[in-house]
Amino acid sequence: MRDADAAIARLEARVDHLEKRLAERSALLRSLTREVCDEDLLTMAFFAAGLPPLPRAGFGLRGWRETTALVPGDVEKTMKELWRSVTPPDFVETP
Amino acid sequence: MIARKVTLIVLAWNRWDLTKRCLDSLSGTDLSGAEVLVVDNGSTDETPTALAGYSSIRVLRNPQNLGFVRGNNAGIAAADPDSDVVLLNNDVEFRQADWLQRLRSCAHGDPKIGVVGCRLVLPDGRLLHAGTYILSDTVWGQQIGSLQKDVGQLTATRDVEGIVFACAYLRREVIHAIGPLSEDYRSYFEDTDYCLRAREAGFRVVLCGDVTLVHDEHGSTHGTDDFNPIFLASREVFRKKWAKALDGRYSRDLLWQSIMNFPTGYAISTREILRALDRAGVRVTYRYVYGPGTPFPVAEPQESADYLLNVLAQRGNSVRPPVAVVYGQGDVFRRNRGRRKVGFTMLEVDGFPPEWVRQANRMDEVWVPSEFNARGFRESGLKRPVSVIPLGVDPDYFHPGVRGFPNPAGEFVFLSSFEWGERKEPWLLLKVFNDEFTAGEPVRLVCKIINKDPQVHVRQEIAKLRLKESGGKVSFLFNREFPYYQLGSFYRSADCYVSTGRGEGWDMPLMEAMACGLPSIATDWGAHTEFVHEGIAYLLRVRKTIPAVAKCPYYEGFSWADPDPEHLRHLLRRVYENRGEAAARGAAAAREMAQRWTWDHAAGKITARLAALGV
Numbered sequence: 001m002r003d004a005d006a007a008i009a010r011l012e013a014r015v016d017h018l019e020k021r022l023a024e025r026s027a028l029l030r031s032l033t034r035e036v037c038d039e040d041l042l043t044m045a046f047f048a049a050g051l052p053p054l055p056r057a058g059f060g061l062r063g064w065r066e067t068t069a070l071v072p073g074d075v076e077k078t079m080k081e082l083w084r085s086v087t088p089p090d091f092v093e094t095p
Numbered sequence: 096m097i098a099r100k101v102t103l104i105v106l107a108w109n110r111w112d113l114t115k116r117c118l119d120s121l122s123g124t125d126l127s128g129a130e131v132l133v134v135d136n137g138s139t140d141e142t143p144t145a146l147a148g149y150s151s152i153r154v155l156r157n158p159q160n161l162g163f164v165r166g167n168n169a170g171i172a173a174a175d176p177d178s179d180v181v182l183l184n185n186d187v188e189f190r191q192a193d194w195l196q197r198l199r200s201c202a203h204g205d206p207k208i209g210v211v212g213c214r215l216v217l218p219d220g221r222l223l224h225a226g227t228y229i230l231s232d233t234v235w236g237q238q239i240g241s242l243q244k245d246v247g248q249l250t251a252t253r254d255v256e257g258i259v260f261a262c263a264y265l266r267r268e269v270i271h272a273i274g275p276l277s278e279d280y281r282s283y284f285e286d287t288d289y290c291l292r293a294r295e296a297g298f299r300v301v302l303c304g305d306v307t308l309v310h311d312e313h314g315s316t317h318g319t320d321d322f323n324p325i326f327l328a329s330r331e332v333f334r335k336k337w338a339k340a341l342d343g344r345y346s347r348d349l350l351w352q353s354i355m356n357f358p359t360g361y362a363i364s365t366r367e368i369l370r371a372l373d374r375a376g377v378r379v380t381y382r383y384v385y386g387p388g389t390p391f392p393v394a395e396p397q398e399s400a401d402y403l404l405n406v407l408a409q410r411g412n413s414v415r416p417p418v419a420v421v422y423g424q425g426d427v428f429r430r431n432r433g434r435r436k437v438g439f440t441m442l443e444v445d446g447f448p449p450e451w452v453r454q455a456n457r458m459d460e461v462w463v464p465s466e467f468n469a470r471g472f473r474e475s476g477l478k479r480p481v482s483v484i485p486l487g488v489d490p491d492y493f494h495p496g497v498r499g500f501p502n503p504a505g506e507f508v509f510l511s512s513f514e515w516g517e518r519k520e521p522w523l524l525l526k527v528f529n530d531e532f533t534a535g536e537p538v539r540l541v542c543k544i545i546n547k548d549p550q551v552h553v554r555q556e557i558a559k560l561r562l563k564e565s566g567g568k569v570s571f572l573f574n575r576e577f578p579y580y581q582l583g584s585f586y587r588s589a590d591c592y593v594s595t596g597r598g599e600g601w602d603m604p605l606m607e608a609m610a611c612g613l614p615s616i617a618t619d620w621g622a623h624t625e626f627v628h629e630g631i632a633y634l635l636r637v638r639k640t641i642p643a644v645a646k647c648p649y650y651e652g653f654s655w656a657d658p659d660p661e662h663l664r665h666l667l668r669r670v671y672e673n674r675g676e677a678a679a680r681g682a683a684a685a686r687e688m689a690q691r692w693t694w695d696h697a698a699g700k701i702t703a704r705l706a707a708l709g710v
Binding site for chain 2: 064066072075
């Protein structure tokens with residue numbers, strides 16, 4: 001009986017710990033949404049979850065994804081991503 | 096001149112939240128010379144009591160809901176009999192302080208103008224309305240530009256078939272001439288009916304492109320159960336009244352055999368040509384010309400995202416129509432089903448393949464977009480008459496006022512958009528740009544590259560060029576496909592457009608960029624020399640013509656240009672350092688494209704040829 005109580009207590013502590021970490025990570029990602037582009041946010045979220053990052057949507061040779069498929073896009077979103085990828089932070093427009 | 100007095104008639108039925116928002120935003124605008132009259136259509140919510148708090152507003156209270164038409168007519172009857180009238184839905188909002196002055200000024204810009212509408216956007220910023228059209232085939236009114244993201248398209252003031260009456264400026268003269276709204280309708284179709292009546296009476300119906308209101312569409316009828324029955328009843332009334340007259344606007348029939356629902360140059364231009372021909376009074380039926388047994392054996396998707404084009408594709412037609420145009424490569428001319436046959440094509444080299452010429456010689460006549468191609472066809476053995484029918488650009492979507500997204504760091508941006516391959520000679524531009532500029536200079540080349548060939552690895556090919564890290568900076572947009580209506584926004588995100596290919600059949604991206612007011616650098620050889628000249632662009636010298644060696648079998652035995660790298664280097668630097676001169680050429684290009692090279696001009700040439708063919 002005492003073993004069972006101890007196991008439950010351990011699991012509850014574990015759940016508390018995981019919930020706290022999840023809340024911290026959510027808070028961090030929420031704050032990052034104001035600072036980084038969608039692509040970087042996705043990458044960070046994948047890293048934080050212990051997953052490999054998604055391939056970058058490249059605007060240079062480094063992140064290039066060779067494909068023959070056409071990828072639909074929105075001009076405003078694409079151009080803003082492009083400029084953010086090549087522009088020093090000092091020049092990035094504040095929202 | 097004293098501005099004509101205006102009565103603003105706001106029709107309200109319940110939904111005080113909407114009416115309040117409308118009136119509050121209205122009060123923040125310039126209403127000089129205007130009276131606001133709210134027609135309360137028998138509201139049972141707080142509307143009657145709340146309106147009492149607006150002392151500057153006149154209220155006309157109907158004892159019950161008379162519907163949209165009779166409610167507005169009550170307002171027109173109660174308005175100052177010498178005033179113009181603006182009908183307003185209570186679900187519109189005003190964000191331009193001078194909206195009324197602009198509308199009034201537009202309405203009185205020509206004595207023939209009777210009805211004026213404006214652009215309407217949804218609360219989320221999407222465009223909802225920039226005029227309407229209605230086809231006799233379906234009798235279902237369509238809003239121009241509807242649900243496109245608003246990037247500043249359709250901002251020119253122009254004649255339209257109709258407008259929606261969420262905001263309608265009616266000059267007193269038109270009310271005197273044709274009376275109020277037809278009470279054959281309770282709601283819906285009364286606005287199109289009114290516009291058609293005004294046009295029938297000799298008035299112009301105009302969309303004032305520099306006024307935009309926010310319209311929470313159907314905000315005032317959502318939540319009611321009677322939307323559909325009212326709509327369907329009104330549609331039937333409209334059909335009986337106008338279907339024959341709408342049909343009568345067509346003076347010619349034409350079968351257009353081509354390609355439409357793929358991202359190709361022929362398809363994009365077909366869509367534009369068909370729209371322009373419909374405007375020009377040609378009843379076009381569309382049929383896909385490719386498929387099994389042709390060089391492009393793929394079936395075409397049935398639906399385009401465009402209502403008009405879908406209707407054109409669904410129209411029935413006779414087995415042998417009076418005239419048919421095959422618009423595509425010359426080796427599908429044989430598929431022409433018309434009694435009179437036209438083959439319309441183009442090519443990027445200085446001649447045409449023997450099979451194209453053989454099939455072209457079985458046509459009644461041949462159309463090409465440029466003198467360059469007309470000459471090449473004749474020299475290749477064409478015996479049939481050949482006419483130059485230029486392609487065009489839509490100045491409602493490609494103009495200098497379209498909203499771009501330039502680099503906030505202020506870099507000067509050269510832009511090039513092309514399909515990777517021998518003809519576009521991309522390595523020339525990449526090498527020369529990278530050599531001419533340094534990484535420290537605030538300048539960048541953005542290349543939008545398309546590659547559909549699985550045997551080509553673009554990244555490897557670019558890597559082979561060994562572009563210098565210390566050289567001019569280059570960014571790539573690879574295989575990105577933007578909605579066509581947004582392309583003006585793409586061009587406006589750059590400072591100069593560059594097209595340095597070896598040969599062009601027309602070069603629509605170049606023409607579109609020029610229409611957007613970009614200074615452009617373009618090879619001085621090929622079909623695009625039809626519309627490009629030194630006064631409006633920078634022509635890149637050609638050293639000589641050389642054999643056109645490429646995967647494309649159609650080029651075999653012909654030649655194309657060898658652009659001069661040193662001259663390209665000079666032009667890039669010249670544009671970069673002489674921005675005033677470049678901007679002036681860009682502005683001149685935009686004016687010339689709008690004045691001479693629209694799709695309506697192209698449709699005018701086509702109808703002239705159809706007339707000459709006796710169709």
